[in-house]
Amino acid sequence: MPVSINSFEAGAFHPDYGNRRVAGTLTLDGGMATFTSDEGLFAFPLTDLQINLGGASDRLVFFEHANFPKVSVFTTDQRVLEHPAFAQNSTLARARARIRRRQFVARCVTVGILALIVGTVAGVWLAKDPMVKALASQVPAEWEVKLGDTAFQQVSVRHKLITDAAVQKQLEQLAQPLLAVVPQDRYPFKLHIIEDASLNAFALPGGNVAIHSGLLLTADSPEEVLGVLGHELSHVTKQHGLRGIVQSLGLYAVVTTFFGDVSGLAAILVNNAPFLLTQKFSRDFEREADEQGFRYLEAAKLDPRGMISFFEKMRREEEKLREKLPGGDMLDTLDFLSTHPTTPERMARLEQLLAKSPRKDGFTKVDLDFKAFQKALRAKLSQSESGQRPEKKKTKPAE
């Protein structure tokens, strides 16, 4: 492609200029390469002109000639290679072809290196979750239990627990068919009721699962409570709390621990126990807990429609909260009332699972007088409110 440009900004080294670079202009014309500067002018014949790339990233084009061994002219303007003189002169045409090949190879190397870097980063990124999961599964169950118990101790300081033996017994009776299908070999599951009016529940690593009294009293059936429990128990069995901590420690910690000494992790974990109480699970963890929870219900022959209808209650609750706090975040939403993924999205996913489920009916009735359980629970709440129990700091708004 011929270009109209005939002269190029250039620099030169010439013995006459001393040992320094002189700035000027290079012109290709009349069979000569001419360098013009304030210091004067000199010219090479185009025939037998040597052309090479040099400088950082081969940015410069050097012109030299065997007849003038100590002289060199260079330009950063690579358009010089498009000059018509290169087409007319066979030595120049060969030199240019050689340069083009070299540039092509250099470009391929750059692209190759970039692809390698991108590939490596992507590979490490993709491998991160499986690595975190693999690492979590290596953590001894006792550590996880200790971690969860440490965190739960803090919960019991800040929140009021309903510890009435009869209520506790009924809750365990309610959960029994579900617990029967959840793998029990790793964790000692412990169910707690927290006196709090909100529709919430949460699980800690190692088996502590807490349900708010508000959730138990709002539910219309034992199946609704069991739906929530299935979700929370899945957070435990899928090690979401532990995996969240490991993830927050960063990839470097994961890799070094994974390939190094796992016991160093024990201390780090217990130090991170408070983190569990403010931790928000990722969308993926929430989806996984919904799905695994559904599977547990299915295996226990418990009607998973309870889970869906409870989500509907939550959706209405969220709307109310949004009205109360327009534009505001639903702060301090412990686990179950999680805003990501959205409640309608979670319901839709469960409806899909239900549609594909081989078990659409023939569910087992829960062996519990649910209304009596709620009544007993409510009685314990009013008992504590009337001051028959030692008063602790209230963390919820009055009902």
Ligand SMILES: [Zn+2]
């Ligand atoms: Zn959850």
